Every structure is written in C-alpha cells, then in structure tokens.
Amino acid sequence: MIDLENGVLLNQVEEMVGRKRWSDLRDLLVLMEPADIALVLEALSREQLPLLYRLLPKELAAEAFVEMESEEQELLIQSFSDTELKEVLEELYVDDTVDLIEEMPATVVKRILQHADPDTRRSVNEILKYPEDSAGSIMTTEFVDLKQDMTVEAAIKRIRRTGVDKETINICYVTSPGRHLLGLVSIRTLLLAAEDDVIGDIMETNIISVSTMDDREDAVQALSRYDFLAMPVVDDEQRLVGIVTIDDAIDVINEETTEDFEHIAGMTHTDKPYLRAGVWETVKSRIPWLLLLMLSATFTGMVLSVFEDALAACSVLTVFIPMLMDTGGNSGNQSSVALIRSLSLDEVHFSDLLSVLWKEIRVAVTCGAILAVCNFAKLMLVDRLLLHNTDITIMVAAVICLTLVFTVFCAKVVGCLMPMISDKLGLDPAVVAGPFLTTIVDVLSLLIYFQFARLILRV
Amino acid sequence: MIDLENGVLLNQVEEMVGRKRWSDLRDLLVLMEPADIALVLEALSREQLPLLYRLLPKELAAEAFVEMESEEQELLIQSFSDTELKEVLEELYVDDTVDLIEEMPATVVKRILQHADPDTRRSVNEILKYPEDSAGSIMTTEFVDLKQDMTVEAAIKRIRRTGVDKETINICYVTSPGRHLLGLVSIRTLLLAAEDDVIGDIMETNIISVSTMDDREDAVQALSRYDFLAMPVVDDEQRLVGIVTIDDAIDVINEETTEDFEHIAGMTHTDKPYLRAGVWETVKSRIPWLLLLMLSATFTGMVLSVFEDALAACSVLTVFIPMLMDTGGNSGNQSSVALIRSLSLDEVHFSDLLSVLWKEIRVAVTCGAILAVCNFAKLMLVDRLLLHNTDITIMVAAVICLTLVFTVFCAKVVGCLMPMISDKLGLDPAVVAGPFLTTIVDVLSLLIYFQFARLILRV
Numbered sequence: 001m002i003d004l005e006n007g008v009l010l011n012q013v014e015e016m017v018g019r020k021r022w023s024d025l026r027d028l029l030v031l032m033e034p035a036d037i038a039l040v041l042e043a044l045s046r047e048q049l050p051l052l053y054r055l056l057p058k059e060l061a062a063e064a065f066v067e068m069e070s071e072e073q074e075l076l077i078q079s080f081s082d083t084e085l086k087e088v089l090e091e092l093y094v095d096d097t098v099d100l101i102e103e104m105p106a107t108v109v110k111r112i113l114q115h116a117d118p119d120t121r122r123s124v125n126e127i128l129k130y131p132e133d134s135a136g137s138i139m140t141t142e143f144v145d146l147k148q149d150m151t152v153e154a155a156i157k158r159i160r161r162t163g164v165d166k167e168t169i170n171i172c173y174v175t176s177p178g179r180h181l182l183g184l185v186s187i188r189t190l191l192l193a194a195e196d197d198v199i200g201d202i203m204e205t206n207i208i209s210v211s212t213m214d215d216r217e218d219a220v221q222a223l224s225r226y227d228f229l230a231m232p233v234v235d236d237e238q239r240l241v242g243i244v245t246i247d248d249a250i251d252v253i254n255e256e257t258t259e260d261f262e263h264i265a266g267m268t269h270t271d272k273p274y275l276r277a278g279v280w281e282t283v284k285s286r287i288p289w290l291l292l293l294m295l296s297a298t299f300t301g302m303v304l305s306v307f308e309d310a311l312a313a314c315s316v317l318t319v320f321i322p323m324l325m326d327t328g329g330n331s332g333n334q335s336s337v338a339l340i341r342s343l344s345l346d347e348v349h350f351s352d353l354l355s356v357l358w359k360e361i362r363v364a365v366t367c368g369a370i371l372a373v374c375n376f377a378k379l380m381l382v383d384r385l386l387l388h389n390t391d392i393t394i395m396v397a398a399v400i401c402l403t404l405v406f407t408v409f410c411a412k413v414v415g416c417l418m419p420m421i422s423d424k425l426g427l428d429p430a431v432v433a434g435p436f437l438t439t440i441v442d443v444l445s446l447l448i449y450f451q452f453a454r455l456i457l458r459v
Numbered sequence: 460m461i462d463l464e465n466g467v468l469l470n471q472v473e474e475m476v477g478r479k480r481w482s483d484l485r486d487l488l489v490l491m492e493p494a495d496i497a498l499v500l501e502a503l504s505r506e507q508l509p510l511l512y513r514l515l516p517k518e519l520a521a522e523a524f525v526e527m528e529s530e531e532q533e534l535l536i537q538s539f540s541d542t543e544l545k546e547v548l549e550e551l552y553v554d555d556t557v558d559l560i561e562e563m564p565a566t567v568v569k570r571i572l573q574h575a576d577p578d579t580r581r582s583v584n585e586i587l588k589y590p591e592d593s594a595g596s597i598m599t600t601e602f603v604d605l606k607q608d609m610t611v612e613a614a615i616k617r618i619r620r621t622g623v624d625k626e627t628i629n630i631c632y633v634t635s636p637g638r639h640l641l642g643l644v645s646i647r648t649l650l651l652a653a654e655d656d657v658i659g660d661i662m663e664t665n666i667i668s669v670s671t672m673d674d675r676e677d678a679v680q681a682l683s684r685y686d687f688l689a690m691p692v693v694d695d696e697q698r699l700v701g702i703v704t705i706d707d708a709i710d711v712i713n714e715e716t717t718e719d720f721e722h723i724a725g726m727t728h729t730d731k732p733y734l735r736a737g738v739w740e741t742v743k744s745r746i747p748w749l750l751l752l753m754l755s756a757t758f759t760g761m762v763l764s765v766f767e768d769a770l771a772a773c774s775v776l777t778v779f780i781p782m783l784m785d786t787g788g789n790s791g792n793q794s795s796v797a798l799i800r801s802l803s804l805d806e807v808h809f810s811d812l813l814s815v816l817w818k819e820i821r822v823a824v825t826c827g828a829i830l831a832v833c834n835f836a837k838l839m840l841v842d843r844l845l846l847h848n849t850d851i852t853i854m855v856a857a858v859i860c861l862t863l864v865f866t867v868f869c870a871k872v873v874g875c876l877m878p879m880i881s882d883k884l885g886l887d888p889a890v891v892a893g894p895f896l897t898t899i900v901d902v903l904s905l906l907i908y909f910q911f912a913r914l915i916l917r918v
Contacts, residue, residue: 031665033685160650169647170629170688187646188628191619206490224713226492227706229629229688246705247686253709254683257716258800264723265796266789274801275811279821286793287826290867293789294830295837297782305778312774319764322784322901323756330725330752330894334745337724341717342733352734362738367746371753378754408749435789442781 010043017048026055034060038067050079062091069276070103077108086115093167094123095140095248101128127242135219136212138252139233139242144172148182148200152193159187168245171230174203181207181232181240209234212241217256220249221346260344263430264337266293289435300325300442307450310459316391317453320400321446328407328445329438331367335360335415336433343423350424356416364412368405376401399452406452407445414440469502476507485514493519497526509538521550528735529562536567545574552626553582554599554707560587586701594678595671597711598692598701603631607641607659611652618646627704630689633662640666640691640699668693671700676715679708680805719803722889723796725752748894759784759901766909769918775850776912779859780905787866787904788897790826794819794874795892802882809883815875823871827864835860858911865911866904873899 016025029037029052037056041049041064053061053076065073065088077085089097089112097120101109113121123141130136144166146155155172163169172190174183183203193202209232210219223231223246230243259269266289270277277285304311304321311318339356342348348356379397383389415437419429453459475484488496488511496515500508500523512520512535524532524547536544548556548571556579560568572580582600589595603625605614614631622628631649633642642662652661668691669678682690682705689702718728725748729736736744763770763780770777798815801807807815838856842848874896878888912918 033665033667035684035686156650163647164651169650187650188622191615191628191646192623206492208492224706224709225494227494229705246688246709247683250683250705250709250712253712254804258804261720261723261796261800264720265792267793267797273804273806274797275807275814275818279818279825282818282822283825283829286790286822287829290786290789290793290826290830291833294782294786294834297785298837300781300785301778304781305775308774308777311777312771315767315771316764318767318770318777319760321780322759322763322905323753325781325784326756326759326897326901327749327753329897330749331745333724334726334749337720338726338733341720345713345717345732347732348734355734359734359738359741363741363745366738366742367749370742370746371749374750375753378757438785438788442785446781 010040013040014044017044017052022055025052029056030060034063035067037064038072042068042072046075050076058087059091062088066092066096066099069272070100071276073100074104074108077104077111082115085111089116089120093140094120094127094142095138095167097124098127098137130212133216134212135210135214135216135231135233135244136242138216138219138248139212139244140167140248141242142167143230143232143240143243144169145175145240146172146185146199148174148176148198148203150199151195152190152197152199152202153195155185155190155199159190167243168230171228171243173232173240173243174199175240179239181209181234181238183207184232207232209240210244211235216244216252217344218346219244220252220256221344223249224253225346256344260340260430263428264340264435266290266435293435293439296436296439297442300439300446303443303446303450307446307453310450310453313459314396314453314457316389316396317399317449317459321449324400324403324407324445324449325442327371327404328411328441331364331408332411332415332437332441335363335412336419336429336437339416339419340429340433343419343429348420350420353420356420357413360412360416361409364409365405367412368408371408372401372404375404395456399449399456402452402456403445403449406448407441410444410448411437411441414444469499472499472511473503476503476511481514484511488515489519493522494526496523497531501527501531505534509535517546518550521547525551525555525559528731529559530735532559533563533567536563536570541574544570548575548579552599553579553586553601554597554626556583557586557596589671592675593671594669594673594675594690594692594703595701597675597678597707598671598703599626599707600701601626602689602691602699602702603628604634604699605631605644605658607633607635607657607662609658610654611649611656611658611661612654614644614649614658618649626702627689630687630702632691632699632702633658634699638698638700640668640693640697642666643691645688666691668699669703670694675703675711676803677805678703679711679715680803682708683712684805715803719799719889722887723799723894725749725894752894752898755895755898756901759898759905762902762905762909766905766912769909769912772918773855773912773916775848775855776858776908776918780908783859783862783866783904783908784901786830786863787870787900790823790867791870791874791896791900794822794871795878795888795896798875798878799888799892802878802888807879809879812879815879816872819871819875820868823868824864826871827867830867831860831863834863854915858908858915861911861915862904862908865907866900869903869907870896870900873903 041052044052049072056064101112101124127137142165144159144163146158159169170187172185173181174185176182183205184207185199185203189202208226210222212233212235219231223244230245232240233242233244235241262269268285270281270285339348376397379392383392418433418437422432423429500511503511508531515523560571560583586596601624603618603622605617618628629646631644632640633644635641642664643666644658644662648661667685669681671692671694678690682703689704691699692701692703694700721728727744729740729744798807835856838851842851877892877896881891882888
C-alpha cells in the first residue's frame with residue numbers, strides 16, 4: 001500500500017516536478033490507485049495540479065478526478081478545454097457526475113450539463129430530483145438489465161456488449177417490458193448455469209428493494225444487513241430506476257457515522273475532512289452548540305443560586321458537586337450513546353421502548369448501588385479516617401451516596417428515553433440526545449442533591 | 460423489505476406454529492432473506508427453534524444459521540445429529556466456520572472440528588492462528604486462483620468448475636506456482652475479453668494487498684478507500700493466503716464504529732446487540748469507567764476545597780462553576796471526537812500534529828472570544844440590568860469571561876493532543892481521550908477560574 005504519511009512520496013513527486021521529469025512522473029503515477037493519485041495531486045500547488053493531471057491516461061485521470069475534493073475538481077474543470085471536459089464526463093459514471101454537480105457552483109454546473117451527452121444529462125437530471133438524503137439521490141442508473149425470456153448465452157452476450165459502461169455487472173436485474181423489477185441474477189449464477197438455461201428459470205425472485213424516496217441510511221443498512229453487492233431502487237410504481245452499489249454504500253455508512261459522532265459531540269456536520277475544513281468553517285460548525293449549551297447551563301447556575309444558603313451553611317457539600325454532576329453525565333451518556341448506536345444499526349425500535357426502559361432501570365439501580373457503596377467506603381475510610389476530614393459525617397456521606405443512586409437512576413432513564421423518543425418523532429437521536437443530556441442531568445443531580453441535603457441534614 | 464418492527468409477522472409465525480401449519484410456515488420462510496429468517500427464529504422459544512429450522516431447505520438453513528446469534532447457534536448444534544451437523548458445515552464458508560468456532564464453548568468446538576472435512580479443518584486452524592484483530596483473522600481462504608498462462612476460456616472454465624465453493628468470483632487472483640500473488644482480474648474483465656486472450660496479458664498487476672498480521676481495521680479502511688470488492692491477504696513471504704470480502708469488511712466497519720462509540724462514552728465493548736446483552740453484562744461494561752471517573756472527580760473536589768475560602772468570600776462565583784466546567788467539557792469533546800473520527804478514517808496522522816494543533820488553537824481562540832463576548836453581554840444586560848443581580852459586577856463578569864477564553868483554549872488543545880498522542884503510542888484514542896477528558900478539563904477550568912478570581916477580585 002502507498003504510504004503517504006511519511007511524506008517521502010510527496011517529496012519525490014515535487015522533486016520530479018521541479019526537474020520537469022514528466023515521463024518518470026507519469027510512470028510513477030500510473031502504478032498508483034486513483035484514490036492515492038488524488039491525494040498526491042491535491043498536495044500540489046494550484047499551478048502544478050492541471051499540469052500533472054494531464055500526464056495521466058484518460059481513464060485513470062477520470063478515476064482520480066472522482067476521488068478528489070471539490071476544490072480541486074473545480075480548479076481542474078476551469079482549466080479544461082471543452083473537449084477535455086467532454087472526455088472526462090464520458091468516463092464518469094452517472095452517480096459520480098451527480099456528486100460532482102452537487103458540489104460545483106452554478107456556472108460550472110451549466111458548463112458540465114452543456115458538455116454531457118444527452119443520455120447522461122437526462123439521467124443526471126432524474127437523480128438530482130430526489131431529496132438530498134434519499135436512496136434515489138445516491139443511486140446510479142447504469143445497471144445491467146436482462147429480460148426473462150433470454151437464454152444465459154444471450155444474457156452473457158448482452159453483458160459483453162453493454163457491460164463496459166455499467167457500474168457493476170456482478171448483479172444483473174431482470175425487468176418486464178414495463179420496466180418492473182421481476183428478479184435478479186448474479187454473474188456467478190449466469191456463469192455456473194448451462195448456456196441454454198432461460199433467465200426466467202434461474203433468476204432469484206424474492207427481491208428486496210428500496211424506494212427512491214426511502215432514507216439513504218435505511219437503504220445502505222439493508223444492503224449491509226443482507227450482504228448484497230447492490231440494492232435495487234424502484235419508483236412509486238415499482239419500476240426499477242437505479243441501483244445503489246456497495247462501494248457507494250460504504251461511503252454513506254462512513255459519512256453517516258461521522259455525522260453521528262459530530263452530533264453527539266455537539267457539532268454540525270461539515271462535508272470536508274478535518275484538515276481541509278478552514279478555521280472559520282470549523283468554528284461555524286462548533287459555536288452554535290457551545291453557545292446554546294453555555295446558555296442552557298444558566299439553569300444549572302440558577303439551581304445552585306437558589307440553594308446558595310444551604311451551601312453556605314454546609315460548605316463541604318460544594319466539594320462533591322462536580323463528582324455528582326460528572327457521574328450523572330457519564331451514566332446518562334452511556335445509555336444514550338448505546339441507544340443512539342443501536343437505533344442507527346436498526347437493532348432497536350420504538351416498539352422495544354418498555355424492554356429498553358426495564359433494562360436500563362435494572363442496570364441503573366445496580367450501577368448506582370455499586371457506586372454508592374464504593375463512595376461511602378471511600379468517604380468514611382479515606383476522607384474521614386485517613387485524612388481526618390471531620391466535616392464528612394455519616395449523614396453527609398449518606399446524602400452524597402443517596403444522591404448518587406438517584407442521579408444515576410434519572411440519568412440512565414432520561415439517557416435511554418431521549419434517543420428513543422426523538423427517533424420516533426423523526427428527529428436525529430444523536431442531535432437531541434447527545435449535547436443536551438449533560439445539561440438536563442446536571443440540573444437533575446443538583447435538585448436531587450439539595451433535596452436530600454434538606455431532608456437529612458436539615459440545611 | 461420485511462418489517463419485523465410491528466410484530467405482525469412474528470405473531471403470524473407463532474400462530475402457524477401453534478396450529479402446526481408446517482408447510483405454510485415453510486412457504487413463508489423460504490421467501491425471506493437469511494438475515495430475516497434468523498431474526499424470526501431467534502424470537503421463538505428454545506423448543507420451537509430446532510423444529511422450525513428443520514423446515515428450511517439445506518442451503519437456506521445454513522445461510523440463516525450464519526446470521527444467528529451464538530446462543531441460538533449453540534442450541535441448534537446441540538440439537539443436531541452428527542449427519543445434520545456435517546451437512547450444515549459443508550454449506551458454510553470457511554470464515555463463517557471460524558466465526559462460529561470463536562463463539563462456541565470447547566465441547567462444541569471439538570464436535571465441529573470432528574465433523575468438518577479435512578480441508579476445512581486445515582483452513583480453519585490456519586485462520587485461527589492469527590491474532591483476534593488481525594487481517595488474517597477475518598479473511599477467507601476460498602478465493603478463485605488463476606494461472607497467468609491460462610487463456611480467458613480456460614479461466615472461465617475453471618471458475619465454472621470451482622466457483623460454486625468460492626466466497627466470491629467477482630475478483631479472481633493470479634498466482635505463481637509458488638503461490639505468490641502476481642495480479643488480479645475481475646470477472647468483468649474476463650467477460651469483456653476475447654476467449655483466447657491470455658490471463659497474464661489482461662490482468663491488473665498494480666496490486667494492493669494487506670499482510671495477515673496487519674490490523675483488521677487498516678485492511679477494511681483500505682478496502683473502502685480503494686472501492687475494492689475484496690482485499691488480498693498475503694503472508695510474510697508475499698504468498699496469497701486469503702481474501703477479505705466486502706460484506707465481511709462492512710461488518711468489521713460497523714463493529715469498530717460501535718466500539719468507538721462505546722469507548723467515547725466510557726463503556727467496554729460487548730459483542731452482543733443492545734437488547735441481547737443481559738443486565739449484569741451491561742453493568743460490567745459500564746461500571747469500571749463510572750467508578751474510575753467518580754474517583755478521578757475527587758481531584759476536582761480537592762481543587763474546589765482548596766478554594767473554599769475564596770468561594771465563601773464571593774459566593775456568586777459558585778453559580779458559574781457548572782457553566783464553566785460544561786463549556787470546557789463540550790469544547791474539549793468537540794476537538795477530541797473530531798480527531799478520534801479522523802484518525803480512524805485515516806484522514807489525519809501523527810505527522811499532522813503541528814497543523815492540527817495550529818488549527819485547534821485558532822478555532823479555540825475564535826470560539827472562546829465569541830463565547831466570552833456573548834456571556835459578558837448576557838451577564839451585564841440580563842443578570843445585572845434586567846434581573847438586578849448586583850453581585851455580578853463588571854469585575855466578576857471579567858473573571859468569568861476570561862476564564863471562558865482560557866478554558867476553551869486549554870480544553871481544545873488537550874482535546875486534540877490526547878487522541879493524537881494516544882494513537883501514536885498505539886493506544887485506542889477513543890478509550891484514552893473520551894472519558895478522561897472531562898475530568899482533566901474540569902480541573903483545568905477550576906484552576907483557571909480561581910486564578911483569575913484571585914488576580915482580579917483579590918479573593
């Protein structure tokens with residue numbers, strides 16, 4: 001595998017560019033995978049990029065083009081002559097053209113559509129109609145379609161004739177004259193069948209498909225669940241309009257996962273990889289939640305100020321506030337993250353609400369009890385006996401440990417309910433349950449703490 | 460797609476079982492995907508499971524078996540006669556047999572190995588040798604290998620003869636007599652080539668492969684990066700020993716992602732889906748971190764107790780402690796999660812440390828300044844002017860806002876350094892940087908807070 005990490009390769013490329021050793025450079029690049037070529041080209045200066053790009057053979061150039069970030073793609077398109085643009089577009093698959101168009105500014109889009117051939121233009125416009133996160137928006141229209149009365153021999157001939165332009169030939173789709181999906185047949189089945197077998201007899205007819213308007217996340221999760229290489233996409237009238245291939249599905253999985261991570265940590269999603277996003281872009285993705293959470297933490301402050309007198313009367317209580325709030329936050333986080341993940345893997349559904357709640361309650365009581373016992377032992381043995389902290393009476397320890405039990409309980413209940421309910425309401429569980437949970441649990445833990453302090457210590 | 464969520468299907472199955480309508484049941488099950496059949500069977504009682512399983516045709520039964528959880532697999536194996544076990548094992552791919560063996564207790568493993576055919580046994584033992592998280596441990600040994608002097612016609616004949624037992628025929632590997640990997644050829648290339656073309660002439664020779672001992676995560680990330688359908692795995696002497704197919708790669712991606720989520724939220728990894736893990740299992744995965752973090756929060760408490768007098772002298776300061784600690788925690792979390800994710804997607808490497816640090820510093824200063832300004836405005840306009848809280852002087856507001864700026868700065872610096880450094884040290888960034896960050900940032904924010912209070916308010 002090419003190791004770009006240590007920079008040796010990049011230095012070598014830049015030296016070759018400096019010495020204008022073009023044919024050596026070409027020999028080096030053609031041995032690399034498109035994704036790696038894209039990385040090398042992106043590391044070059046804006047002047048060198050089009051120069052080096054033109055060294056590549058046409059097909060490899062187009063493959064590397066697809067792998068680049070949109071900034072470089074725009075730069076290259078602007079350096080292309082009309083003929084060059086046409087050539088690149090001819091090599092691209094329809095779904096890659098769609099991805100490209102979605103990222104480019106209007107003037108570039110216009111130029112692309114002008115130079116795409118009419119068939120591509122029609123397919124591109126078709127796919128662009130679907131909403132951003134739909135299955136339709138990530139499909140490709142270039143699949144192999146067979147008819148059910150074909151023989152295996154005829155089917156293989158058809159694949160030989162048309163396969164070069166298809167995104168995959170590994171799974172072929174059998175459609176009726178009205179373009180309804182009747183069945184599918186893998187290339188393996190075709191090869192292992194006799195030449196005069198009829199497609200209709202050997203095709204798989206239990207077909208799982210998604211609809212163009214389904215969420216793209218559901219489409220890729222189903223694809224991964226059933227170990228498919230491609231998922232057929234049908235329209236309202238059950239006509240086959242495209243397929244989602246597994247390599248695109250993996251990209252969606254990775255992107256959706258990144259989005260979940262970002263949401264849990266209170267960031268909005270940025271399309272660019274970490275190092276490519278500018279400072280201001282990063283700030284924009286992070287500051288809204290920070291502001292919102294800072295303001296919502298005002299509630300926690302308000303609770304504290306209500307109990308200011310109690311704290312003044314028994315100042316040792318203040319010392320344990322961070323521990324109680326953090327333990328509550330951690331407990332709630334565990335439950336909410338476990339459920340956010342299970343929901344996104346489709347392992348848990350809203351209908352499981354009661355079993356989830358019952359499980360979390362038992363886990364919470366057990367965890368709370370263990371934490372309380374350990375903390376009680378620590379308070380009595382370490383703080384009181386060893387460190388002679390006489391402020392920590394048995395009663396104070398009791399307040400702290402009871403608070404622990406109840407805080408963990410509330411945190412885990414809220415932590416499991418929030419993602420389940422927001423999923424049911426069609427909201428992203430990671431957005432709702434991630435960042436807000438801390439504030440809610442903070443307030444709850446303080447309220448519980450001062451309630452017990454009042455009851456037991458009479459402050 | 461089958462919708463198990465609403466339970467209609469399960470009720471239907473249980474009713475059929477109750478009325479012993481076996482042939483209807485069979486007709487219903489054979490139309491379903493193996494993954495769905497597994498879900499249905501798992502929902503049945505321990506007595507009904509083997510009964511229904513025996514309704515399935517042999518091949519489908521084996522496919523559904525692979526999709527089941529280990530508890531049900533064990534139950535089934537124990538209900539199998541020796542002949543039945545042999546039949547199932549014959550249908551399984553080698554890598555599925557390995558997965559099965561890894562989950563079963565010793566007595567069951569012994570029985571499985573006894574009834575596997577010698578070839579499978581040899582391959583299984585080979586794969587079991589590799590460490591748990593290595594590429595070798597997730598590969599399969601059932602790939603198509605071709606020779607470079609074969610014609611396309613001979614190659615297709617060979618695939619027709621041996622392909623039925625291979626995990627995939629979509630990519631075929633060309634090996635030397637010494638089993639060294641020379642090239643690869645996709646089934647598409649084979650079909651589009653002329654029958655008398657020679658494999659050596661049409662094969663792709665720029666091969667990317669991983670080594671048996673590479674981390675499985677690196678293997679699947681490379682596979683996804685290069686849009687491969689399978690990744691060849693070679694041994695120390697560059698001999699081809701297996702391949703990792705894309706469907707197994709997606710499972711690994713999903714599992715590693717779940718592990719990252721769990722680690723960030725302070726949980727150890729459990730193999731089972733959320734609802735399948737028992738209460739005690741869940742407690743065991745959650746309590747260690749809760750305990751550790753509870754004890755480490757003692758430091759935060761110690762810092763607070765050192766400044767008890769300062770807090771008593773200016774009690775309004777207490778009210779803002781949760782807000783400062785939470786904002787610090789949130790800021791740090793954003794950076795650490797962004798980097799944990801980028802590291803696992805291989806977008807950022809240790810060599811980028813300085814650019815990462817420089818970026819985070821600029822983001823931190825910008826975010827800190829915005830937060831400070833907003834907070835200052837809020838303190839002066841809302842708390843002081845509107846709510847007439849006279850405790851909040853300009854000086855107090857200055858302490859709070861300066862603390863914000865410095866806390867966000869420290870939190871983001873620590874938040875980006877911790878994952879980078881732990882990755883460099885070969886530790887899991889999600890384990891190290893996730894849960895501990897809060898405690899570290901808590902302590903830092905309090906130290907900064909009291910330092911400014913002392914400087915500005917002279918408390």
